[in-house]
Amino acid sequence: MKIALIAHDRKKDNLIQFAIAYRDILKEHDLYATGTTGTMIEAETALPITKFRSGPLGGDQQIGAMIANNDMDMVFFFRDPLTAQPHEPDVMALVRLCDLYHIPLATNMGTAEILLKGLQEGFVDWRILEERRK
Numbered sequence: 285m286k287i288a289l290i291a292h293d294r295k296k297d298n299l300i301q302f303a304i305a306y307r308d309i310l311k312e313h314d315l316y317a318t319g320t321t322g323t324m325i326e327a328e329t330a331l332p333i334t335k336f337r338s339g340p341l342g343g344d345q346q347i348g349a350m351i352a353n354n355d356m357d358m359v360f361f362f363r364d365p366l367t368a369q370p371h372e373p374d375v376m377a378l379v380r381l382c383d384l385y386h387i388p389l390a391t392n393m394g395t396a397e398i399l400l401k402g403l404q405e406g407f408v409d410w411r412i413l414e415e416r417r418k
């Protein structure tokens with residue numbers, strides 16, 4: 285599965301801790317990230333990550349394009365609800381595309397844990413089943 289990892293600055297530590305804790309599951313998948321998030325997670329976990337531009341410079345939109353192209357399966361986007369983002373429209377667009385294309389999206393640690401454990405247990409195979417139906 286293709287998984288996107290994104291975190292706003294004050295949530296990056298959260299996502300790094302999450303990636304460390306669940307490294308064994310994440311390493312079985314193809315990982316993508318916005319620039320700074322990806323660089324930091326790679327440094328802490330040594331997981332290979334395809335990195336896009338930094339979020340404020342278009343990285344969210346690059347991941348959104350993958351979703352629109354049916355080329356992304358799951359998104360972990362730890363958003364900071366207390367800090368205004370200069371690229372808020374891009375953030376909302378990414379969340380919107382997840383909803384539009386039924387892409388599982390976790391915006392905080394609580395949901396992320398359930399989503400990743402669900403992935404490990406095979407609870408999110410619908411995209412694979414959908415592919416088989418084509």
Ligand SMILES: O=C(CO)COP(=O)(O)O
Binds near residue numbers: 292337
């Ligand atoms: O701003 C972001 C998501 O909206 C994240 O971008 P960076 O990973 O480059 O900090």
